[in-house]
Every structure is written in C-alpha cells, then in structure tokens.
Amino acid sequence: MSSDSSTLLNSRVPGGPIEQKWDSFKRDQKLVAPNSRRKYEVIVVGTGLAGAAAAASLAEMGYKVKVFCFQDSPRRAHSIAAQGGINAAKNYHNDGDSVWRLFVDTVKGGDFRAREANVYRLAQLSENIIDQCVAQGVPFAREYGGTLANRTFGGTQVSRTFYARGQTGQQLLIGAYQALMRQVAGGNATLYARREMLDLVTVDGVARGIVCRNLTTGKIESHAAHAVLLCTGGYGNVFYLSTNAKGCNVTAAWRAHKRGALFGNPCYTQIHPTCIPVTGDHQSKLTLMSESLRNDGRVWVPKQANDPRTPSQIPEGERDYYLERRYPAYGNMVPRDVASRAAKERCDAGYGVGSSKLSVYLDFSRAIKEQGEAAIRGKYGNLFHMYQKITDENPYQSPMRIYPAVHYTMGGLWVDYHLESTIPGMFVLGEANFSDHGANRLGASALMQGLADGYFIAPYTVSNHLASRKLPEVTDAHPRFREVAEEARMRLQRLLSIDGKRSVDSYHRELGQIMWNYCGMSRNAAGLNTAIGKITSLREDFWRNVNVPGVGENLNQSLELGGRVADFLEFGELMCRDALAREESAGGHFREEHQTADNEAKRDDEKFAHVAAWEYLGEGTQEKRHVEPLTFEFCPLQVRNYK
Amino acid sequence: MSHSTTGKTLNLKLRVWRQKDNASRGEFRDYALVGISTEMSFLEMLDILNEQLLQQGEEPVNFDHDCREGICGTCSLMINGQAHGPDNGTTTCQLHMRRFHDGQMITIEPWRAKAFPVIRDLVVDRSAFDRIIQAGGYVSVRTGQAPEANSVPISKNDQESALDAAVCIGCGACVASCKNASAMLFVAAKVSHLAQLPQGAPERAARVLGMVGQMDSEEFGNCTNTSECEAACPAGVSVTHIARLNREYAKALYGSPLGLKGELLTSSGTGGD
Numbered sequence: 041m042s043s044d045s046s047t048l049l050n051s052r053v054p055g056g057p058i059e060q061k062w063d064s065f066k067r068d069q070k071l072v073a074p075n076s077r078r079k080y081e082v083i084v085v086g087t088g089l090a091g092a093a094a095a096a097s098l099a100e101m102g103y104k105v106k107v108f109c110f111q112d113s114p115r116r117a118h119s120i121a122a123q124g125g126i127n128a129a130k131n132y133h134n135d136g137d138s139v140w141r142l143f144v145d146t147v148k149g150g151d152f153r154a155r156e157a158n159v160y161r162l163a164q165l166s167e168n169i170i171d172q173c174v175a176q177g178v179p180f181a182r183e184y185g186g187t188l189a190n191r192t193f194g195g196t197q198v199s200r201t202f203y204a205r206g207q208t209g210q211q212l213l214i215g216a217y218q219a220l221m222r223q224v225a226g227g228n229a230t231l232y233a234r235r236e237m238l239d240l241v242t243v244d245g246v247a248r249g250i251v252c253r254n255l256t257t258g259k260i261e262s263h264a265a266h267a268v269l270l271c272t273g274g275y276g277n278v279f280y281l282s283t284n285a286k287g288c289n290v291t292a293a294w295r296a297h298k299r300g301a302l303f304g305n306p307c308y309t310q311i312h313p314t315c316i317p318v319t320g321d322h323q324s325k326l327t328l329m330s331e332s333l334r335n336d337g338r339v340w341v342p343k344q345a346n347d348p349r350t351p352s353q354i355p356e357g358e359r360d361y362y363l364e365r366r367y368p369a370y371g372n373m374v375p376r377d378v379a380s381r382a383a384k385e386r387c388d389a390g391y392g393v394g395s396s397k398l399s400v401y402l403d404f405s406r407a408i409k410e411q412g413e414a415a416i417r418g419k420y421g422n423l424f425h426m427y428q429k430i431t432d433e434n435p436y437q438s439p440m441r442i443y444p445a446v447h448y449t450m451g452g453l454w455v456d457y458h459l460e461s462t463i464p465g466m467f468v469l470g471e472a473n474f475s476d477h478g479a480n481r482l483g484a485s486a487l488m489q490g491l492a493d494g495y496f497i498a499p500y501t502v503s504n505h506l507a508s509r510k511l512p513e514v515t516d517a518h519p520r521f522r523e524v525a526e527e528a529r530m531r532l533q534r535l536l537s538i539d540g541k542r543s544v545d546s547y548h549r550e551l552g553q554i555m556w557n558y559c560g561m562s563r564n565a566a567g568l569n570t571a572i573g574k575i576t577s578l579r580e581d582f583w584r585n586v587n588v589p590g591v592g593e594n595l596n597q598s599l600e601l602g603g604r605v606a607d608f609l610e611f612g613e614l615m616c617r618d619a620l621a622r623e624e625s626a627g628g629h630f631r632e633e634h635q636t637a638d639n640e641a642k643r644d645d646e647k648f649a650h651v652a653a654w655e656y657l658g659e660g661t662q663e664k665r666h667v668e669p670l671t672f673e674f675c676p677l678q679v680r681n682y683k
Numbered sequence: 684m685s686h687s688t689t690g691k692t693l694n695l696k697l698r699v700w701r702q703k704d705n706a707s708r709g710e711f712r713d714y715a716l717v718g719i720s721t722e723m724s725f726l727e728m729l730d731i732l733n734e735q736l737l738q739q740g741e742e743p744v745n746f747d748h749d750c751r752e753g754i755c756g757t758c759s760l761m762i763n764g765q766a767h768g769p770d771n772g773t774t775t776c777q778l779h780m781r782r783f784h785d786g787q788m789i790t791i792e793p794w795r796a797k798a799f800p801v802i803r804d805l806v807v808d809r810s811a812f813d814r815i816i817q818a819g820g821y822v823s824v825r826t827g828q829a830p831e832a833n834s835v836p837i838s839k840n841d842q843e844s845a846l847d848a849a850v851c852i853g854c855g856a857c858v859a860s861c862k863n864a865s866a867m868l869f870v871a872a873k874v875s876h877l878a879q880l881p882q883g884a885p886e887r888a889a890r891v892l893g894m895v896g897q898m899d900s901e902e903f904g905n906c907t908n909t910s911e912c913e914a915a916c917p918a919g920v921s922v923t924h925i926a927r928l929n930r931e932y933a934k935a936l937y938g939s940p941l942g943l944k945g946e947l948l949t950s951s952g953t954g955g956d
C-alpha cells in the first residue's frame with residue numbers, strides 16, 4: 041500500500057484567520073463582467089439542493105446553464121426525501137449558538153476528519169441560507185408570534201434546526217426548483233430531464249462536457265461547456281438496502297473518477313440509527329424515521345435478554361434506556377454513529393426486540409403524556425403515518441421499532457476550497473463531494489451544505505475559474521466527444537449482449553449483503569479482505585452471466601440499472617480498500633481492532649489525521665492512495681466525549 | 684416459491700398495460716403471481732413480477748419510481764381504476780399488499796390524460812407540470828438578495844395553511860383521477876401556497892394568470908367539481924385550495940375577488956355530476 045502526501049491535492053485554502061478566509065477568497069477572485077457571462081456555458085448535473093441551487097444562481101448571474109437529472113422532473117431529486125431539518129447558526133433561541141459553535145460542533149461531530157476552513161465557511165453561510173429560503177416562500181415552522189421555530193438535533197446542545205413538519209427537504213427543494221424553473225422560463229437555463237450522465241469529457245486535461253443517455257429515446261448525447269458541476273448525490277445504494285431513493289448511484293462520480301478525479305474517503309458512510317427494521321428478503325429499500333424523533337422519543341430495550349413480553353407489559357424499572365445510561369450528557373441526542381453502534385451492541389448481546397430481534401424501541405409515551413397527542417402529531421404527523429403504513433403498527437399507542445440503516449455517504453470526490461476536483465473545470469457539490477462532514481455528519485447539516493455549495497459558493501468559485509483560465513472554444517463536434525460517446529455506447533452494448541441468467545437486481549442485492557456484512561457498521565481487516573475477494577468474483581460473474589433484456593434505443597430501466605450496478609461493483613471494492621487502509625476508528629468508520637475498553641471508537645491522530653484520496657490508474661491496476669494532511673489550528677484535536 | 688419471512692401470502696392475477704413506446708398501440712397482458720407476502724409494498728410485488736418475466740424471457744414492465752417512501756411523486760399507477768390504488772392519502776409506493784386478498788385480480792394502468800402521453804408501459808411524460816411552474820410558480824428573488832429571515836413575521840396559521848398546499852408532490856394523481864383530466868388541484872396547490880405568504884404577494888396576479896394560461900395550453904381539461912382529485916391526492920391537498928385559486932384568478936382579471944362569483948374556472952364546459 042503506497043500513500044503519498046501529494047502535490048495533486050492542493051487545498052487552496054486562503055491564509056489568514058479562519059473568520060476571514062472566505063472574504064479573502066472573494067477579495068482576490070477574478071470576475072466575469074455581466075455582459076460577457078452569456079458567452080459561457082455551464083453544465084450542472086443533478087437537481088437536488090446542491091444542483092438546483094447552483095443552476096438557478098448561475099443562470100441568474102447570466103451564464104448559459106444546462107441542467108441534467110435522471111428523474112422525469114428536477115423536483116424529484118433525492119433531496120426531496122429529507123425529513124428532519126436544516127441547521128443554521130441564527131441563535132434565535134438565545135441559547136448560546138454562534139457561527140463558531142456550529143463550526144466546532146461540526147468538526148467535532150465529524151471526529152476531526154474534515155477540513156477546518158471549509159467547515160467554518162459552511163457555518164458562516166448557514167444564516168444566509170435560511171434568509172434565502174424564507175424569501176422564496178419556504179414555509180418553515182413558526183412560533184405563535186410569527187417568528188421562526190427551531191428544534192434540536194443530535195450532537196449539539198443548542199436548538200438550531202429549522203424545519204417544515206417532517207418534510208423539510210421537500211420544501212427546500214421545491215424552493216430551489218422553483219428558482220430554477222424561473223430561470224428556465226427566462227431562457228438562461230435549459231432543462232434536460234430523464235438524462236443519465238455516462239461520462240465526463242476532458243479536453244487538454246480540463247473538464248469540457250459530458251456524455252449522457254436520453255432515457256426516453258436511448259440516444260447518446262454530447263454536451264460541451266466551459267465548466268461542469270457534478271451535484272449527483274451520494275453512493276449509499278452500494279449497500280442495496282439504504283434510505284436513499286432507488287435511483288441514487290455512483291455512476292457520474294465514478295466515471296469522473298476514472299477520468300482523473302480523485303475519490304476522497306470512500307469508506308466513510310453513515311449508518312443512521314432510526315430506520316424501520318428489515319422485514320423480509322423482498323425488501324427493496326429502508327425507510328428513515330427522522331432523527332428529530334429523538335427529541336421526544338426515548339430509546340430502550342428490555343433489561344432481560346430475549347424478553348418475550350410486549351412493550352406495554354414491561355414495567356418502567358425493567359427497561360434499559362441505554363443511551364441515557366451510557367451518555368448522560370447527551371442522552372438520546374448523541375451523534376448518529378454513537379447511537380447506531382449502541383443499538384447494534386444491544387442487539388448483538390441478545391436484547392433486541394421484534395420478531396427478528398434486530399430492533400430497539402423508540403418510545404413516545406412520555407412525550408404524548410406530557411405534550412398531548414395533538415402536539416406530537418403536529419411535529420411528526422407524516423412520519424408516524426409513514427411508519428404505520430409500512431409496519432401496520434400504531435406508534436401513538438405502542439413504541440416504534442427501529443434499527444440502524446445506511447443513510448449518507450461522507451466520502452465523495454475530493455475537492456479543494458473552491459469545490460473544484462483534481463480535474464480543472466469540474467466542480468463537485470453537495471453529497472457527491474467529500475468535504476465538510478469528516479468521518480460522521482451531524483443531522484440537518486447535509487441540506488445546509490448542499491444549499492451553501494449551490495447558492496453561495498459555486499457562483500463565486502465557478503466565476504473565478506471562467507475568468508482566470510484560458511478556455512479555447514470547444515464544441516460537441518470535438519473528436520473527444522465522439523470517442524467518449526463511442527465508449528459509452530460500447531459499454532451499454534456489452535451489457536445488452538451478455539444475455540446471461542441472473543437479473544441485475546440479484547447482483548445488486550448480493551453486493552449489498554457483502555458490503556453490509558464486511559464494510560458496514562463495524563469492520564475488521566480479515567472481513568475487508570474477504571469482501572474484496574467476494575466482490576471481485578461477483579463482478580467477474582456479473583460480466584459473464586447478467587441478463588439485461590431489451591434494446592438500447594428506447595426507455596429500458598433494466599439497462600439503466602445495469603450500468604449503475606456495474607459501477608457499484610467496481611466502487612465497492614475501493615470502499616473496502618479505503619476501509620482497510622484506514623487503521624483507526626473515526627466517526628462512522630469503526631475498525632474493531634481500534635476501540636477503547638468501553639467500546640468507543642479510537643482515533644489515531646498521529647497516523648490518520650488526513651484525507652485519503654484515491655487515484656485511478658487503469659483497468660486491473662490497484663488505485664493509488666494520496667493523502668491531504670489535516671491540521672486543526674482553530675478547533676484543537678480532542679477525544680470526542682458525549683458522556 | 685415464497686418470498687415471505689412472516690405474515691400471509693397471496694396468489695394474484697395481474698392485468699398490466701404494456702406499450703412499447705408512444706407511437707405503438709398498447710394492450711393489457713395477464714400474469715399470475717404466487718406466494719406474494721402481505722408485507723410487501725405494491726412496487727416490491729412488481730419487482731417480483733419483473734424477476735419472473737426476466738426468467739421467462741419476457742421484457743420486464745417499466746414503471747416510474749424513486750424514493751419509495753411517498754414523497755418524490757415519481758410513482759404513478761392506476762390500480763383497479765384508482766389513482767395510487769385503494770388507500771386514502773397513500774402513494775403507490777406506500778401501498779402494501781396486505782390491502783389485497785388472495786386470488787384477487789389487479790388491473791394496473793398508466794395515468795391516462797392527453798397532457799401526460801405514455802412513454803412506455805406504465806411510464807408517462809409529466810413535463811407539462813414543470814412548464815406550468817415555469818409560467819409563474821415561484822417568487823422572483825435573486826440569490827443573496829433576501830432580507831433577514833425573521834424580519835417579516837408570518838402567523839403560525841398562515842404558515843401552516845400555506846404548507847397544507849405546499850405539500851403537493853406533483854404526482855399527477857389528481858389529473859389521472861379526473862374524468863376531464865383537469866390539473867386544477869395541482870395548480871391550486873402552488874397558487875394557494877404562495878398566495879398565503881407575504882413573500883408571494885407582489886407577483887400574485889401575474890402568477891395565477893400565467894399558470895392558468897399554461898395549464899389551458901397543455902390540454903388539461905376543465906374542473907368537474909366532483910372532488911375526485913382530492914380523494915386521489917396522496918398528499919391530502921384539499922379542494923378548498925381550488926376555491927382560493929378561483930378567487931385569485933378573478934381578482935387578477937377583474938381586480939376583485941367577486942369578479943364572476945368565483946365560477947370562472949370551476950365549471951366551464953362539461954360540468955360535474
């Protein structure tokens with residue numbers, strides 16, 4: 041295993057005090073004059089919070105924006121499913137919040153594996169986000185006096201989370217989508233829905249466009265531009281079962297990776313503690329129950345292992361509120377990685393509940409008694425409704441059963457302070473980049489990051505790229521486009537021609553099982569090596585024996601899935617290699633070999649206070665691991681302690 | 684073959700709309716499924732069907748879906764003649780097989796509306812909805828131009844009521860369930876959301892005129908006043924928002940909410956029954 045502290049990884053963080061870094065970037069950046077902007081084309085792939093916000097803002101500035109998504113409408117991007125809320129350091133509760141505290145909470149929550157300067161900027165911009173969204177008509181929850189309401193999320197001791205019932209992501213995305221539709225109407229943005237990006241096109245080492253498939257007609261299309269923004273979301277679906285939408289994929293990021301973009305910390309995945317447990321082998325996805333529920337719900341298991349009684353038969357004294365017991369300072373509000381591991385620990389020890397014994401209770405009885413059912417319905421009505429739909433159990437009457445599930449990916453394409461990848465001209469925003477959450481993301485901060493990247497960072501840094509680089513005229517007639525399009529066509533053709541026995545879905549499920557067993561909530565060297573072997577043979581089998589029916593020249597969902605799973609089969613291996621190389625436990629990455637006596641994660645700051653970024657070196661060659669050292673000048677390294 | 688770990692299983696007959704592409708004629712085809720767990724979601728049942736079709740050498744059924752948790756608005760099936768199936772307030776993806784009985788025949792069709800042409804099998808083109816939003820369904824505020832969020836207080840009631848409309852997931856069930864294929868509930872949801880907030884006020888008139896104009900040009904039909912849309916709506920958007928749309932429209936046209944007694948949009952043409 042080789043690791044390099046690499047010159048490839050120049051983070052381009054401006055000097056000076058942390059409070060002034062972003063201002064100093066803006067002071068020094070190059071601008072494009074208003075009249076010249078229409079000469080520049082910008083491609084935005086993805087219409088979640090990051091993509092829709094970036095596309096709307098750049099189009100509004102006067103650039104010609106082309107925006108792509110695989111759904112039939114940009115409004116359906118996976119951000120729509122976010123439930124709980126979005127953080128901002130407004131200190132509306134007068135409870136001691138500040139930009140500084142949000143910064144510190146996020147660095148600490150991420151277990152000191154994020155880049156300080158990026159996190160500080162995120163905390164600074166958080167306030168503008170709320171202003172922007174309210175001005176768009178986002179109906180955030182309010183107090184009776186008409187001001188905005190907040191709630192608390194895990195890993196913090198202040199109330200800074202803004203929300204709209206249990207559908208915050210929906211309301212924020214609709215706000216960004218509407219801003220984007222306004223630009224489409226105005227002619228500065230052009231919408232390409234039902235398009236899947238299949239590859240990135242670089243000319244002289246600079247990103248100059250994409251090749252995509254029109255999912256309705258099957259046609260392979262080429263689009264040229266002066267900058268490409270990937271806002272394509274996370275790769276949690278490598279696990280097959282996750283809380284992500286079914287279409288979430290790694291394809292765009294993986295293809296860009298193979299064209300030279302380094303992939304940062306792929307092993308950092310977040311397992312969310314409160315999801316509806318798996319019921320059977322038919323299951324196609326898992327459903328999140330928002331972390332905000334932990335504000336009013338208490339997590340417990342019976343004190344007696346394999347207790348056969350129903351929850352109501354178990355008296356108070358015989359219940360183990362294990363989060364409150366183990367972490368008195370934060371109680372049910374510990375960060376996600378801590379809560380998930382604690383649930384797994386109880387279930388592994390035989391205290392789990394439900395028919396599978398792989399779940400714990402999330403109990404609202406005290407909150408309902410104290411606040412009344414109507415108040416609880418007002419806060420979480422749609423979540424309770426969803427729970428009942430899926431489980432056929434009424435959570436107002438008996439506790440919910442929950443278990444951890446794959447939810448979010450902190451890893452992603454490596455970006456510098458400009459959010460630019462190692463390929464000049466290609467920027468990566470939102471969940472698709474690796475940047476702000478270190479080894480564990482705090483609740484309600486992905487929405488914040490997506491919107492900060494899209495509304496308030498990319499418009500500046502992309503302008504700087506356009507103004508400061510010489511970008512010769514390139515159109516889609518350039519031979520590189522023909523070559524890359526031909527390669528994409530061949531790949532699809534290959535999938536269609538195998539005509540084997542097994543469905544794409546069955547490979548995806550098997551891959552997911554491997555990832556969950558060996559690269560999930562806890563990992564060890566032997567397991568990871570086993571996983572790499574299993575993935576390699578599964579991938580070989582896939583290319584011999586998969587059955588992708590139909591043709592490429594019309595809507596063909598099997599083909600879409602086939603391409604995505606083929607990429608997951610390559611990417612899963614890189615995740616395991618990254619997990620193997622990181623010989624420490626940090627946040628969501630728990631290596632069994634590295635834990636304290638009371639089973640808490642044990643970091644190794646001497647050896648691993650760095651970002652790992654992987655470089656693709658060609659088919660059949662092992663990827664090269666580069667490192668970006670992380671320094672903690674402003675938020676000094678410390679052991680996380682939620683006790 | 685059984686796919687269940689717990690609970691009961693069902694044997695089912697499916698009658699599914701198959702259509703190669705927009706230019707081809709479609710037809711129903713019948714399939715039999717055995718051992719379907721009552722704990723499965725409706726779409727998981729279709730996943731099983733597709734696995735079975737693949738093994739038999741027939742192309743799987745294409746259907747739209749993404750979040751599978753009732754919020755993205757992508758799933759869109761007519762199930763036994765009902766948009767999103769028999770349950771109230773439920774999208775197709777949240778419908779579970781416990782709602783069906785052993786031996787039942789289930790007919791599955793795409794949304795049927797002139798403005799939503801079929802692309803393939805059960806997949807339709809709903810881009811008309813995006814074009815309606817483009818015609819005014821937004822607040823014109825530049826990025827970075829916003830005032831401090833708490834500088835404009837909004838009463839909790841107004842905010843809640845605006846959110847009751849803003850919850851629309853853009854699925855199109857209202858259109859599919861309406862015998863005139865009217866998009867009134869969808870348009871009303873957006874107009875009503877923004878009309879109830881101070882931020883939406885300056886563009887109220889232009890918004891409602893623009894959106895209604897676009898709706899008409901997309902060949903959606905007239906409102907029937909039968910509230911079929913409300914019954915089908917998985918997000919619980921109420922027809923009272925249509926009343927607000929009518930008031931907004933009249934006010935925009937005639938400067939008064941009483942312009943044509945609010946009847947302008949509700950019952951032109953065919954009328955309801």
Ligand SMILES: Cc1cc2nc3c(=O)[nH]c(=O)nc-3n(C[C@H](O)[C@H](O)[C@H](O)COP(=O)(O)OP(=O)(O)OC[C@H]3O[C@@H](n4cnc5c(N)ncnc54)[C@H](O)[C@@H]3O)c2cc1C
Pocket residue numbers: 085086087088089090091108109110111114116117118119120121122123124125126208209235236237238271272273274283284285288289291292328330447448469470471472483484485486487488490
């Ligand atoms: C159930 C759930 C609840 C959550 N709740 C919260 C919460 O309360 N608070 C919080 O802060 N975070 C929450 N998160 C996390 C948060 O929602 C996501 O991290 C965030 O929305 C990601 O936004 P994004 O813009 O980066 O990507 P996404 O919203 O995932 O959008 C990706 C876009 O890329 C497009 N795309 C992807 N691949 C391709 C391709 N190959 N070609 C073309 N287009 C492509 C898609 O069409 C889509 O438009 C939640 C996540 C889940 C799963």
Ligand code: SF4
Pocket residue numbers: 850851852853854855856857858868869872912915916917918919920
């Ligand atoms: S109003 Fe209801 S039925 Fe119509 S599109 Fe919106 S959510 Fe769907």
Ligand code: FES
Pocket residue numbers: 747748749750751752753754755756757758774775776777
């Ligand atoms: S698939 Fe998202 S609402 Fe049904």
